[in-house]
Amino acid sequence: MANTPTASRMPSDIPAQPTPEMEDVDAFRERARAWLAARMKPLPPGEWEIPNRDTDEGVQHARDLMAKLFDAGFSGICFPKEYGGQGLSVAHMRAWSEEAQRYEMPTKFNIPTLTILLPTLLDYGTEAQKQEHIPKTLRGEEMWVQFLSEPTGGSDLAGALTKATRDGDVYVLSGSKIWSSGAYRADYALCLCRTNWDVQKHRGLSVLLVKIHQPGIQVEQIRQINGSMEFCQEFFDDVPIPADQLVGEEDDGWTVVSRLLQHERSAVGNGSAFGVIMQLGARRTRGETTDPLVDITKQLGLGADPTTRQLVAEGRVLSLVQPALVDRVGTGIRAGKLPGPSSALMKLANATTGIARAELAVKIAGSAAAAWVEPGPASQQAGVFLSRQTAALAGGSNEIQRNIISERVLGMPREFAPDKDAAFKDVKRNTIPTRKP
Amino acid sequence: MELQLSEDQEFFRDTTRKFLDAEAPLTKVRALEASDDGFERDWWRRGAELGWTSMLVPEDLGGGSLSGAGLLDLVLVAEEMGRLVAPGPLVPVSVVASAIAAGGNAEQQKAVLPGLLAGATFAAWALDEGRGPWSGAGVTLTAEQRGSDFILNGTKSTVEAGNVADHFLVTVRTGAGLTNLLVPAGAPGLTVVPMKSLDLVRRFSRVDFSDVTVPSSASVGEIGGAGGEVDRLLQTAVVLQCHETNGAVDHVFAMTTEYAGDRYSFGRPLSSYQALKHRFADLKLWLEGSHGIATHAARAVQQRAANAAELSSAAKSYVGENSTDIIQDCIQLHGGIGVTWEHDLHLFLRRATVNRVTYGTPADHRERIATLLSLEEG
């Protein structure tokens, strides 16, 4: 393979297998199993998330669960001990996840807080920032979001227009971020902003650690196709951000964000070991859950129909292939046999699998996706179908993932970019925002 | 390529690769097209010396694996063979050796295994009958019990390596149920009819049985109780086949990305066009998915895990269809040269196509998955 492995180890590159000083995985598993059985509430049969995961009560419940895990020494399995984590390996995380997935778990913290923002902070935050935020987050006291996309562009992140101007001990922040999921009830954000307009676009960016709820920041919720109110837009009105809240170097924010995006791709592709549990993707094999495609088939009594049987099995195959791909690519990256940007494969697999399965659901459901008296699996999946493109946009679109795979995994030539060498102030850019507030 | 290997496994894979590069290059594969056997017997014997035939047979029977998980070692050979669309009856010999090691009586083991392990004799598995879904359920060939003998009448089809086999493992229906019988190639009434194949070096046969008589001690395992073993053997075949296909697609994909970087049109390399780059990204995605699911299936079959049936059928269905899609698209990306006989692409397409539709089609395997999902229950 003509790929170059990831260069140097980062703090968030955790070992796949236990190192000698770690607790034995089987002993750890036994300890976890006993504690879970004694202290945690099992999920109702057929459920894989705490009830009302996305409501305010659900989020509060998740925060409480985080605190409980933290007090028992099971929060942040793969985060370093000095920041309140357990300092263990991916193998421990896998064992923990196998044991814990039948219990109420604060999975709301997985994306983006634990799997994207905290690992980025681990890699590029100052010692003070890490000490201040990682333990609190592992206790459920802080929830995080990412302020990356702007009304004038999301794919071309390095074209960010949100401005941070240094003024003594502070950066003065102005501009707007958008599509930040769940920002209205989160606590902190990593915010990409422009600190230098006189250099090439990637060279004038910085990342700031921003407290969301403070004077000068207005947060507006946006309704999605499926009715969800998670999307937010933020408006920054000359907000002073203390200069020590800089993450990474000034004007070197692109390095930080590139790493963040790498964490995001593996998180969205279910390849991250930093969550409260890992998505293992093999649940039905233990006979414990059903597949929505199976549910629709049973709801409509189509189990003997040969065409339906083919469609359901096709969907089932895709949902077995996706975790297998994640497993393979994750292993390859950790072993240095695949380049880091290969995580784009995980993300693309996640999105394309979701799209294909949503399509299959509508094919199987037929008119039951259009109208119903009582809601059921078919109507539920019809809703999923309407929002099926979200996973192909969130965290970098499928097209961007394909650019990454072809250019940075396969080594093909980069796209022509007229803004590559010019000072950013001279570059032609979007002036029309995608949305009127 | 497998990404998580022990040092022993890496060494074994490299040895196999070097041997194949030197002794079975594509020019050789083309040259073997006209041969009867499709491979050279001495070459196979030397492959056996490298360990190709011993991985699924335990040490006390003369075999032995590297990792203690023989199928996970053997898939490395399958993948390397796929990379060069190598000749040789890896799947049938492995499957029959595994069946006899697992369920054969001591006499069968003594009579058959040493020859197979040494690469001196050959075996074929006669399961398919030309119409069915390559499963126990598709078997209609009957063996009638008369005294202590079985009398076989009927026809088996697409029997890989039937042309060279010294022994046939024949899956039949008896009064008691599905049974695997070990039948010598020279049995009176057994006729091997060579079939033409899409693959240049893989040989299939039709095997006709006309009052072929074997003693009931020819049963490998319990008479009437072979259903579970037939499933396991099919899973083993499918896992090997998927790895072989993946090796072939790896090679084609690497060849095509390189070509797209070297070939210019309108003053730019082909690989600079986003429309093509995005297609390459998708091909890469499907290829990595194919590797991932084949590995998961291999592990499950090796461990005889509860989900081995589902994972191997998922692998077969996914790899089967995606492999030929990927190779056909690589042909398209090559332009006119891609559809010529002289270019090697078709050698890989032939192998992948044959692998796609033997040991069950992707649709057959989806039907198996649908059954496992119990769709008809309320």
Ligand SMILES: Cc1cc2nc3c(=O)[nH]c(=O)nc-3n(C[C@H](O)[C@H](O)[C@H](O)COP(=O)(O)OP(=O)(O)OC[C@H]3O[C@@H](n4cnc5c(N)ncnc54)[C@H](O)[C@@H]3O)c2cc1C
């Ligand atoms: C559910 C959801 C959650 C999200 N959460 C967050 C969040 O928490 N924080 C955050 O900052 N953002 C978030 N986003 C925003 C997301 O990252 C952007 O929507 C995405 O990056 C696309 O940017 P855009 O919407 O501006 O579209 P554009 O960049 O305007 O793209 C429009 C279309 O053009 C294509 N395109 C653009 N450039 C290229 C190119 N070079 N080559 C080929 N095709 C191209 C895109 O793929 C897309 O199809 C979220 C989005 C969704 C849907």
